[in-house]
Amino acid sequence: MTRLLEQQVRFNYSPKLVPDTEKRKVRNMSFIICDTSGVSQQLYLDRLKALMPEREVQIWPEEPNQPETVKYALVWKPPAQLFETYKNIKAVFNLGAGVDALLEDQMVPEHLPIIRLIDPLLDRGMIEYVTWAVLRYHRLLHLYEGFQTQKQWTPLAATDARKTRVGILGLGQLGQGCADMLCRLNLQVMGWSRSPKDIAGVATYHGETGLNEMLAQSDILVCLLPLTSQTCGMLNADLYAKLPKGAKVINVARGPHLIVEDTLAALESGQLEHVTLDVFPTEPLTADSPLWHHPKVTVTPHIASQTVPDSAIETIVANVQRLEAGKEPQGLVQRDHGY
Numbered sequence: 001m002t003r004l005l006e007q008q009v010r011f012n013y014s015p016k017l018v019p020d021t022e023k024r025k026v027r028n029m030s031f032i033i034c035d036t037s038g039v040s041q042q043l044y045l046d047r048l049k050a051l052m053p054e055r056e057v058q059i060w061p062e063e064p065n066q067p068e069t070v071k072y073a074l075v076w077k078p079p080a081q082l083f084e085t086y087k088n089i090k091a092v093f094n095l096g097a098g099v100d101a102l103l104e105d106q107m108v109p110e111h112l113p114i115i116r117l118i119d120p121l122l123d124r125g126m127i128e129y130v131t132w133a134v135l136r137y138h139r140l141l142h143l144y145e146g147f148q149t150q151k152q153w154t155p156l157a158a159t160d161a162r163k164t165r166v167g168i169l170g171l172g173q174l175g176q177g178c179a180d181m182l183c184r185l186n187l188q189v190m191g192w193s194r195s196p197k198d199i200a201g202v203a204t205y206h207g208e209t210g211l212n213e214m215l216a217q218s219d220i221l222v223c224l225l226p227l228t229s230q231t232c233g234m235l236n237a238d239l240y241a242k243l244p245k246g247a248k249v250i251n252v253a254r255g256p257h258l259i260v261e262d263t264l265a266a267l268e269s270g271q272l273e274h275v276t277l278d279v280f281p282t283e284p285l286t287a288d289s290p291l292w293h294h295p296k297v298t299v300t301p302h303i304a305s306q307t308v309p310d311s312a313i314e315t316i317v318a319n320v321q322r323l324e325a326g327k328e329p330q331g332l333v334q335r336d337h338g339y
């Protein structure tokens with residue numbers, strides 16, 4: 001790429017100044033957007049066109065137009081045919097943080113870099129949700145909500161944030177953001193990750209022994225792990241048995257992290273006092289699921305942190321510019337780790 005083009009791409013250039021040959025090259029680095037949730041496709045398209053007016057943007061599953069010119073795919077749960085139709089794709093940008101769906105069945109050809117979404121508003125959404133769910137338990141609001149339905153006026157003893165212990169499974173982009181906020185609220189914060197970490201104010205653990213140590217102290221356990229072969233089904237009877245009796249669990253990662261039958265049994269026995277679930281093995285949660293009406297379960301429809309289209313596209317455009325300047329994009333997925 002010429003210096004001129006590099007600079008123009010980087011600084012959101014004015015098309016008037018671009019020679020025809022350069023315009024053609026830029027057009028030949030066009031995009032396909034495939035958001036099978038369908039909700040925000042048009043919003044992604046509008047923002048991308050506004051930020052990169054020289055690029056062609058196609059929408060899946062419209063009739064492909066010169067598919068060989070498409071270099072970047074912006075996707076959420078795409079079908080495998082996308083990669084058969086657009087054979088010259090150079091990089092795949094996921095429109096969310098979790099890439100488990102993309103790594104399933106080796107859908108994305110091995111040679112293609114997958115870049116997950118690291119976006120300030122995605123972080124913010126998760127921090128808000130986890131802070132709400134943790135504070136609700138810490139301040140016993142889940143109990144007061146039950147009291148209200150009984151017209152019951154029963155003040156319970158005050159709780160002390162310094163004594164409420166929160167364990168976070170996963171200390172990545174989202175886990176660390178939540179840990180930081182919970183520390184600022186003076187809660188006792190712990191976190192577990194694959195590799196050792198040193199985070200101010202957070203007691204960190206790794207490995208099997210570290211996990212058991214953290215679980216034994218977690219009054220509230222938050223799951224923010226990626227879904228991989230190692231983490232699938234982790235929230236099960238064995239893990240619950242290692243928590244203090246009456247612990248609360250918040251799963252905001254992926255549905256298959258949690259074994260529903262084990263969770264219901266632990267609620268029944270009192271090993272768990274309450275759970276907050278944002279994600280489920282089958283989504284939408286089926287009408288016959290016992291989770292809907294369970295008095296000790298709070299259900300939300302996978303909204304803990306939702307992609308905000310404008311912000312996501314701005315982040316992705318910055319990453320495209322990084323790639324085109326020969327730099328490593330932010331959020332490059334390590335396929336051998338599975339996240």
Ligand SMILES: NC(=O)c1ccc[n+]([C@@H]2O[C@H](COP(=O)([O-])OP(=O)(O)OC[C@H]3O[C@@H](n4cnc5c(N)ncnc54)[C@H](OP(=O)(O)O)[C@@H]3O)[C@@H](O)[C@H]2O)c1
Nearest residue numbers: 097098170171172173174193194195226230252253304305
């Ligand atoms: N409910 C929602 O609305 C929603 C929204 C966004 C994301 N999510 C979920 O949140 C997940 C986490 O996102 P993120 O951006 O924080 O991911 P991330 O930055 O990749 O962090 C993942 C963390 O998990 C740790 N980890 C991975 N495998 C592990 C293992 N086997 N044992 C121990 N620790 C392990 C990693 O350890 P290292 O630090 O050592 O690598 C890292 O700390 C996503 O994968 C997605 O599934 C849900």
